[in-house]
Amino acid sequence: xxxxxxxxxxxxxxxxxxxxxxxxxxxxxxxxxxxxxxxxxxxxxxxxxxxxxxxxxxxxxxxxxxxxxxxxxxxxxxxxxxxxxxxxxxxxxxxxxxxxxxxxxxxxxxxxxxxxxxxxxxxxxxxxxxxxxxxxxxxxxxxxxxxxxxxxxxxxxxxxxxxxxxxxxxxxxxxxxxxxxxxxxxxxxxxxxxxxxxxxxxxxxxxxxxxxxxxxxxxxxxxxxxxxxxxxxxxxxxxxxxxxxxxxxxxxxxxxxxxxxxxxxxxxxxxxxxxxxxxxxxxxxxxxxxxxxxxxxxxxxxxxxxxxxxxxx
Numbered sequence: 503x504x505x506x507x508x509x510x511x512x513x514x515x516x517x518x519x520x521x522x523x524x525x526x527x528x529x530x531x532x533x534x535x536x537x538x539x540x541x542x543x544x545x546x547x548x549x550x551x552x553x554x555x556x557x558x559x560x561x562x563x564x565x566x567x568x569x570x571x572x573x574x575x576x577x578x579x580x581x582x583x584x585x586x587x588x589x590x591x592x593x594x595x596x597x598x599x600x601x602x603x604x605x606x607x608x609x610x611x612x613x614x615x616x617x618x619x620x621x622x623x624x625x626x627x628x629x630x631x632x633x634x635x636x637x638x639x640x641x642x643x644x645x646x647x648x649x650x651x652x653x654x655x656x657x658x659x660x661x662x663x664x665x666x667x668x669x670x671x672x673x674x675x676x677x678x679x680x681x682x683x684x685x686x687x688x689x690x691x692x693x694x695x696x697x698x699x700x701x702x703x704x705x706x707x708x709x710x711x712x713x714x715x716x717x718x719x720x721x722x723x724x725x726x727x728x729x730x731x732x733x734x735x736x737x738x739x740x741x742x743x744x745x746x747x748x749x750x751x752x753x754x755x756x757x758x759x760x761x762x763x764x765x766x767x768x769x770x771x772x773x774x775x776x777x778x779x780x781x782x783x784x785x786x787x788x789x790x791x792x793x794x795x796x797x798x799x800x801x802x803x804x805x806x807x808x809x810x811x812x813x814x815x
Contacts, residue, residue, distance in 0.1 A: 518721070522551055536726075542558060554702075557710040566741055572678050576673070576674070576706040581671075583669070584695060586698060591702070608694075616659050655677035744799075746790075747789070749790050795815055796815060797812070798813055
């Protein structure tokens with residue numbers, strides 16, 4: 503996430519259709535330069551080889567990045583059989599080979615092993631920290647990184663196409679922290695061969711989808727005017743699953759000053775009951791709104807709503 507001195511106070515989200523090649527951080531830097539935004543951050547890293555949905559938060563929307571990253575992801579990737587690579591994608595050096603090519607029936611037979619909550623070992627080349635250092639830095643230095651399995655959620659894994667014996671294309675609906683590179687590697691091993699990802703495209707992150715995306719080239723052509731604003735999504739786009747609380751003008755003023763709002767009056771009981779039911783067993787985080795505009799991310803604590811992040815819009 504970065505801040506630019508003297509930048510424009512733009513607040514909201516841009517969905518970038520990331521090209522293959524640059525890192526997510528490099529794409530973020532270019533978006534910040536093109537928009538002139540004072541502050542920007544991205545909602546979920548994509549590998550350099552990957553394309554597709556990269557949500558970019560501008561201004562006060564950066565305070566909602568964590569919620570975007572928690573959203574359900576949809577990917578489409580193509581696996582290449584017969585070569586395992588150090589990075590588990592086509593950018594790495596070959597570390598193992600196999601002449602075996604799985605049949606379509608064999609692939610379909612193992613897909614069930616990779617749905618639901620599963621344990622997944624991240625790629626050696628990943629951004630995870632080991633004793634304060636990034637795993638990919640250690641791997642580049644020639645160290646074999648001992649990464650612990652992590653619990654991830656895969657809602658759906660579908661074999662989409664088998665264009666030839668060497669390749670298969672899959673679509674994945676999953677939760678936060680799931681590595682497509684690890685999935686391709688593990689599916690290959692499950693059918694008696696080795697493999698890696700040679701194409702990867704992200705189709706969605708929560709409500710951020712490809713049909714809302716713009717390429718970097720098209721963004722550059724727009725300039726920093728009204729045409730750019732037409733592609734800007736509201737800050738609350740990342741907060742679709744969070745209960746909303748409508749505030750009065752007086753309550754909104756209190757919350758903007760960092761003060762809690764108590765729902766103790768008789769006329770407040772209906773709002774409190776609805777909000778409590780909407781929060782359920784969750785963390786109690788709500789989006790406080792006034793006159794259709796976000797005021798703060800807040801937490802419901804009993805009959806009190808306390809601001810966590812005030813949104814200065």
